[in-house]
Amino acid sequence: MRAVVFSEYGDESVLAFTDRPVPSPAEGEILVEVLAAGVNPVDWKHREGAVRSDRPFPLGMGWDVAGVVRRTVPGGPAVGESVYGMLPLPYGGAYQQFAALPASAVAPMPARLSHAEAAAVPLAALTAWQALEAAGVTAGHRVLVHAGAGGVGHFAVQFARHRGAHVTATASARNLDFLRGLGVDEPVDRGTADLTAAEPFDMVLDTVGGEVQRASWHLLRPGGTLVTLPEPVDEAHRLPGIDARRVIVAPDGEALRRIGALVDDGTVRVEVQSVLPLHAAAEAHRLSKEGRVRGKLVLSL
Ligand SMILES: NC(=O)c1ccc[n+]([C@@H]2O[C@H](COP(=O)([O-])OP(=O)(O)OC[C@H]3O[C@@H](n4cnc5c(N)ncnc54)[C@H](OP(=O)(O)O)[C@@H]3O)[C@@H](O)[C@H]2O)c1
Structure with missing residues (x-):
């Protein structure tokens, strides 16, 4: 072959x-x-x-x-x-x-x-699915997805909306309309936005690492969850009262069945x-x- x-x-x-x-x-x-x-x-x-x-x-x-x-x-x-x-x-x-x-x-x-x-x-959607699951995202939660236009991000924003969360997502200016089209409540220009002024989030999904992870701690409410993907949790910057964890994606045919149903009924693009x-x-x-x-x-x- x-x-x-x-x-x-x-x-x-x-x-x-x-x-x-x-x-x-x-x-x-x-x-x-x-x-x-x-x-x-x-x-x-x-x-x-x-x-x-x-x-x-x-x-x-x-x-x-x-x-x-x-x-x-x-x-x-x-x-x-x-x-x-x-x-x-x-x-x-x-x-x-x-x-x-x-x-x-x-x-x-x-x-x-x-x-x-x-x-x-599969890999990108399962990552988004398992990250939201790990954070227990539910209706009314405020969720921030970094790189909302990327592979993982564009699934994460749609799954979070489906769970009834209020979704903020970062992207470069050229992708803000794309984020709106996915149902993002607050698309944010990652070049200019000051997220420290935003109401605190219940979950931040860090798809970028480095400075984005470091800044994310300060955007969460006490008891909120930081999920990191590219890098482990940087313990040197850990803040008390924030649940922080790295999710490593795992294959899951059953979750793919459920994701497939959301694709087929038009919920997820x-x-x-x-x-x-x-x-x-x-x-x-x-x-x-x-x-x-x-x-x-x-x-x-
Ligand atoms: N732990 C795991 O199991 C796991 C699973 C999947 C992925 N990952 C990791 O998670 C990361 C994201 O994966 P992915 O598949 O979503 O990547 P991707 O599709 O390549 O992400 C591309 C997107 O990232 C955005 N972007 C780039 N730099 C950014 C920044 N500084 N701030 C905000 N957005 C930025 C770009 O949007 P703009 O041009 O609009 O900025 C672009 O649309 C990768 O490092 C990947 O290896 C880990």
Whole structure:
């Protein structure tokens, strides 16, 4: 099968196209013919060596797949069914013609979505879902989502709205209308806004790290929750009375079923900035690392 692999950590040039054997599903795993693979920042972080696995090179790339089931297990999806899902971290293997992943990690593809759109969903949407769950976001809560126009952010703002929260989100000026279109109550220009004047939040989702995480502590009400994604909680800046935790996304086919229902009933929109062919994987990584993608990038096989 065609596959993108890498045999050393480094820049985009380490990505190579190769012929690889079709993976053999382990117990409980299904085999999916991949028609589209989502691109996430963790992909290039893995390629650079910031996220490592204990398997030997060459390593597979990517975690998000949408495609057609070719082998299944008892109780799993039907052969021929279109599914979407996320491979378990830290072993990538989505930028390739076939992927083996646990049956419990996939769900039927939302009927409204193409394979390319479906591949944009799993890792980013599950991260947003699990972050809101960790913070117990509920109706009436005030939620601040940093980078609301990004992969995780654009799902987080929509899930938070669906839970009945009042949503503020940051983005650059060119994305403020996009945020409004997603239902954000208060889109905020990250270049000029002074959030310290805002009414305190029940939850802040830090999708950026560094200075954004440091500033976030002071935007929360006592008892509020800071959820960090890119970096661990910086203990040196911890404030008493704030619950702070890092969420690491985990595959969850059941949550994907529920997310798929929200997509199909029109509650949640999936934004795909571009679909690139598999051979443009290096270009996709370059774009992702620039940090300006609206919604998601997807590779089509
Ligand atoms: N812990 C986990 O399990 C987990 C899971 C998923 C993601 N992550 C991490 O979370 C981060 C976000 O992931 P993602 O997929 O959402 O990334 P992404 O889609 O690449 O984010 C791109 C967006 O970030 C915005 N942005 C860039 N710099 C910003 C800043 N300083 N302040 C506010 N917004 C900024 C850009 O919007 P504008 O151009 O409008 O500013 C752009 O739309 C990444 O570091 C990723 O590795 C962690």
